[in-house]
Amino acid sequence: MAAYIVFIRDRVRDLAGYASYSAVAAPTIAGHAARPLAYSGPVESLEGPPIDGVIMIEFSTMAEARAWYDSPAYTAVRGQRFASADFRVFITEGLPAA
Numbered sequence: 757m758a759a760y761i762v763f764i765r766d767r768v769r770d771l772a773g774y775a776s777y778s779a780v781a782a783p784t785i786a787g788h789a790a791r792p793l794a795y796s797g798p799v800e801s802l803e804g805p806p807i808d809g810v811i812m813i814e815f816s817t818m819a820e821a822r823a824w825y826d827s828p829a830y831t832a833v834r835g836q837r838f839a840s841a842d843f844r845v846f847i848t849e850g851l852p853a854a
Contacts, residue, residue: 758850759818761825765796765809766842773840777833784829789816814850821847 768774785792796809815821824830825847837843 757852759815759821759847760850761813761821761847763811764807764844767808768841770840773836777836777840780833784833785824788824789820790824818847818849
């Protein structure tokens with residue numbers, strides 16, 4: 757069953773650092789059963805506090821999503837995200853195919 761990693765960006769504290777992270781993070785999904793669905797396009801907050809951006813990646817399973825998040829390639833670069841921006845990140849399982 758598909759799973760989704762959702763990154764909710766609350767604030768960028770260092771634009772150059774975040775740009776550097778973005779450039780090196782995207783290639784880390786190579787070799788994983790993943791498909792980017794949203795990447796920091798316009799956001800309209802309907803409820804709750806406003807957010808700065810959303811990144812959403814679809815994976816084939818929860819295990820594959822976690823495998824990418826914990827992969828050596830992504831682990832090596834995610835510290836740049838921690839240092840440059842404030843995010844909330846979660847993995848959620850999708851619905852069965854109709």
